[in-house]
Amino acid sequence: MDIINDFEVQFYKALRLLDLGKTEQVAKILENVVAEAAKMQSNLFFIRASCVLGEWLFATGKYNEARRYLTKVIETPCQDDVVDYEKNLAEDILGRL
Numbered sequence: 010m011d012i013i014n015d016f017e018v019q020f021y022k023a024l025r026l027l028d029l030g031k032t033e034q035v036a037k038i039l040e041n042v043v044a045e046a047a048k049m050q051s052n053l054f055f056i057r058a059s060c061v062l063g064e065w066l067f068a069t070g071k072y073n074e075a076r077r078y079l080t081k082v083i084e085t086p087c088q089d090d091v092v093d094y095e096k097n098l099a100e101d102i103l104g105r106l
Contacts, residue, residue: 016042016054023061035065043078052087059085060095067102079103 023038039062046055063078082092082099 016046016049016051016058020054020058020061023058027061027065032065032069036062039065052085053089053092056082056085056087056092056095060099063099064102067106072106076103076106 019038019042023035023042026032026035026038039058042058043055043062046052046058059078060082063075063082066072066075066078079099079102082095083103
C-alpha cells in the first residue's frame with residue numbers, strides 16, 4: 010500500500026472511530042496523518058486531517074491546540090475545491106475562539 014493510500018485509510022479510520030464514539034485513538038491517528046502528509050507535501054490530507062483534529066480538539070475544550078491546527082488549515086494552500094468546506098469550518102471555529 011502506498012503512502013497516500015495509507016493516509017486515506019488512516020484518515021477514514023479516524024472518522025469512523027469518531028462516528029462510533031471511540032475517541033481514545035482519534036487524536037493520535039490524525040496527528041500521524043498530519044505529520045506524514047506534511048512530510049510528503051500532501052496538502053489535501055494535511056488540510057482535511059488538521060481540520061477534523063482541530064474541530065475535535067475544539068469540541069473537547071482544548072482550545073489552544075485547536076487554534077494551532079485550524080490556523081494551519083487556513084494557511085495551507087491547496088488548489089482543490091474539495092477543501093473549501095474545511096477552510097470555511099476552520100474560519101468559523103477560529104471566529105468562536
